[in-house]
Amino acid sequence: MNARMKETGLIDNIKNIYRRISHAAMRVERNPEDVKLIAVTKNVNINIIKEAIDWGLRIFGESRVQEAKEKIEELSRFVHDVLNYTQISWHLIGHLQKNKAKTAVQLFDLIHSIDSLELARELNRHAEKNGKVQRVLIQVKLSEEETKYGIQKEGLMNLIMAVSEMKNLRIEGLMTIPPFFDNPEMARPYFIELRELRDKINSLSIMHYALQELSMGMTHDFEVAIEEGATMVRIGTGIFGER
Numbered sequence: 001m002n003a004r005m006k007e008t009g010l011i012d013n014i015k016n017i018y019r020r021i022s023h024a025a026m027r028v029e030r031n032p033e034d035v036k037l038i039a040v041t042k043n044v045n046i047n048i049i050k051e052a053i054d055w056g057l058r059i060f061g062e063s064r065v066q067e068a069k070e071k072i073e074e075l076s077r078f079v080h081d082v083l084n085y086t087q088i089s090w091h092l093i094g095h096l097q098k099n100k101a102k103t104a105v106q107l108f109d110l111i112h113s114i115d116s117l118e119l120a121r122e123l124n125r126h127a128e129k130n131g132k133v134q135r136v137l138i139q140v141k142l143s144e145e146e147t148k149y150g151i152q153k154e155g156l157m158n159l160i161m162a163v164s165e166m167k168n169l170r171i172e173g174l175m176t177i178p179p180f181f182d183n184p185e186m187a188r189p190y191f192i193e194l195r196e197l198r199d200k201i202n203s204l205s206i207m208h209y210a211l212q213e214l215s216m217g218m219t220h221d222f223e224v225a226i227e228e229g230a231t232m233v234r235i236g237t238g239i240f241g242e243r
Contacts, residue, residue, distance in 0.1 A: 173213025
């Protein structure tokens with residue numbers, strides 16, 4: 001295993017994150033098992049990811065399609081040859097360009113970042129070609145930051161209705177990235193707003209099933225996100241340290 005990561009205590013980091021997830025969930029009388037930990041492996045060495053798999057992590061998030069492709073291909077051999085087909089799930093958590101849609105459909109179990117009808121159509125087209133129903137989340141932009149992606153909340157309902165008609169996409173929930181605040185409490189209104197948007201969509205019965213997932217919260221604010229209903233938290237630095 002990677003000596004450097006052993007020295008920095010990967011298992012201690014993982015234990016700490018799971019402990020904090022459990023405490024945050026129990027504070028609001030939620031079941032900690034209802035919160036999925038997505039280990040964000042952007043810029044993380046393959047050997048360290050293998051070690052994380054050995055320690056029991058099973059869901060990994062990547063921001064860039066090309067970086068993910070190289071890792072997924074190598075790790076698929078590791079999972080096959082060493083771990084006897086242990087199930088690993090890969091999520092795309094970063095912005096997706098339309099010209100990468102084909103590869104994204106081939107690689108990822110869940111895409112968190114649909115933010116336009118054009119992108120959805122491209123994903124649906126490639127998913128149909130692959131004989132796959134692609135699981136997706138709609139990314140919602142709730143801040144005014146120019147660097148953030150996502151559909152504006154004013155356009156969310158129309159996008160949801162359009163995507164729900166696509167036979168090879170299945171919307172499972174919503175995702176957002178709030179501004180970074182030194183005080184994580186400042187992010188709470190954004191998490192509340194995303195939960196309320198999901199609940200509103202479900203109350204309108206736009207689709208024949210309810211949206212379950214809320215992908216929100218990262219290393220610096222995930223406990224607040226869990227208190228407000230996050231079902232997926234995206235943790236990179238808290239597990240793997242600064243990169």
